[in-house]
Amino acid sequence: MSDLKVGEPIGVLRHGWFAGVDDYAIAGGWTGGGEALVVADAAGGLCAFDARNGKEAWAKPQSHEGGILSLDLRPGHSEVATAGQDGRVVVRRVDDGEELCALDVGEGWIDNVAWSPDGKWLAASCSKRVSVFGSDGREVWRSDDQPSTISALAWSGAGELAAACYGRVAFFGAAAGELRQEFTWQGSLVSMALSPDGEYVVCGSQDNSVHFWRRSTGQDSRMGGYPAKPSALAFDPTGEYLATGGGDTAIVWNFSGDGPEGTSPGYLELHDQLITTLAWACRGRCLATGARDDTVAIWSIQRDGQGKGIGGAILDDIVSSLCWRPDGRALAALDAQGGVTAWRVGNK
Template identity: 35%
Template sequence: MPGIKPHSKRLLDPTSSQRWVAHLDDHVNSLAWSPDGRWLAVASVSGPITIFSGSTGQVAHTLTGHGFGTCELGWNANGSVLASVGQDGKVKLWNPQTGEERCSLPGGGAWVEHLAWNHQGNLLATAAGRKLRLWDAVEGKLLREYPDHRSTIADIGWKPASNVLTSAAYGSLTFWSIDKDEPLERFEWKGSILTMAWSPDGKHIATGDQDATVHFWIFQSGEDLQMWGYPTKVRELSWNSTGRYLATGGSQTATVWDCSGKGPAGSKPIELEGHANLITALAFQHKGSLIATASNEGKVIFWNVERPRRPLVQADFGSGISQLSWSPDDQYVAIGTEGGLVTVCTPPRGK
């Protein structure tokens, strides 16, 4: 069971403070803020899900989660449903007010690894192996099972402010309608995709790849380019709120590309140097120019991407950082570690 230690000593400098700390029994595998920032849902790799008060760290509910492990969490748009998927092959919908399991649905494979809500919050997409399924999350009803992918689905997501569902697998990005089985479009590329991220305006989509590259498409035209030179595979991507900057991991340095104007081709990226080990998580705030980067030596660093020469503040949490997420209003940052620590901090002012 998690233990709570609210308002413990500050780990960050005077411009930023730790609000509360909790300790889970295992590696923090996923965390997700409710849309209003009231709750923070956290899953440990062994399966249990804890719903904390975002402001105080008090435990509202402890959910059984998934046998063998919970893979991912996500809230619908109004925060009335928390969805989870896991290694028991199930998709589960929870009532966050009561902590009750609303329904348990078959994900189509032994492991269900990914989920994604549409922007209205009434449709939930899930991925298990090569299977992509679409659910009516109000009734817990399967609406559609798309044709099997040619390889394991690495990531899924919705084009911003639309009902275009996107799936990433070896060799391609595929775009799907909610109304038919056939793809709307496919961007082909011979490579293994690990993660993908839409720009907030829906104009660009980027992937982090197994071959230590970042691939970048202009959605309207299908034109693409590639950024290389990373020392290892790229699993971390984050766009800022305007879609100008794309931050990437794949190194002990966070690399930020300027995608404005003609895009990043031929441009020199911003390099945020401060970590001794590989980046494991990074995230821009929802609005503004701050970005938080984290690494497997346990360090979290805050930067202003408009003034990137030196960090605003940094802290060492003693265990590799596995999860990092800004609250919806950017007032807090939630951090999860490989050792089971969960903490919520107030970020520095972006000066």
């Protein structure tokens, strides 16, 4: 794919539309039906774009004073939650951007926000605490202080919430917040992914490794040798493959059978700077990777975890996030200049 040019997607990526937000595009997400793409920027603005043509449906500049840190679309509802440096979580209707509720979570940055897969609970973390809210916006429970600022949240099914930080991963019951399981490890866990079946919890660590635990046995393993911290991690929808960043090369581990220990992973080499984001399409073992070198690559992952490049594009700046439309027929890429690029994906 050495024939990449700025603005000219190749392979399975086909021209879609281009739009922009006012600042570094931090995070985005499609509505469940793929009608709209919602994008948050570092200055605190939130925008929704029509999936068909990229027309701005609405914009809410200054939605969070100081900037937005996290965004999540509510499963089964046309709603989006954003969290910001202003200590608030705001839930808006995607159709028109109207604010449905604003939650004062705490003093300080709200680093993470995540809806449970059934859309019933909304979790948010502020400094060392995590809070879970019901759909009416009332706080249902709040955790004790964790050992350090919470770096990642993830739901395991609808019933449990995992929170990662320096030194541990903790699982809490969704409804009451009781501590159900914890794994400790002396290292700063900077990212987290749970396998779809709930068995594996995988974290990227500041010491340039990936650490994971089996929840049924507590057995843990560490995969080292990364040149940088793996801040992007993603399981494919089947849970067989885990793609990891942590360098210029994306590494794909095979988690099927007895797990990845002792196996050799797939190495996806194309980017020449650190990988910033990874996203699997809903089917077909198709992985998108984005990097600090402004490039986006689409890979078809083979059984052995090795990948074949099947598409790519160059943006104007660092790729900050990649979001597949739920049907896997379109991919949106966000960049550090606020560019929002959507491609159709397919062979025709």
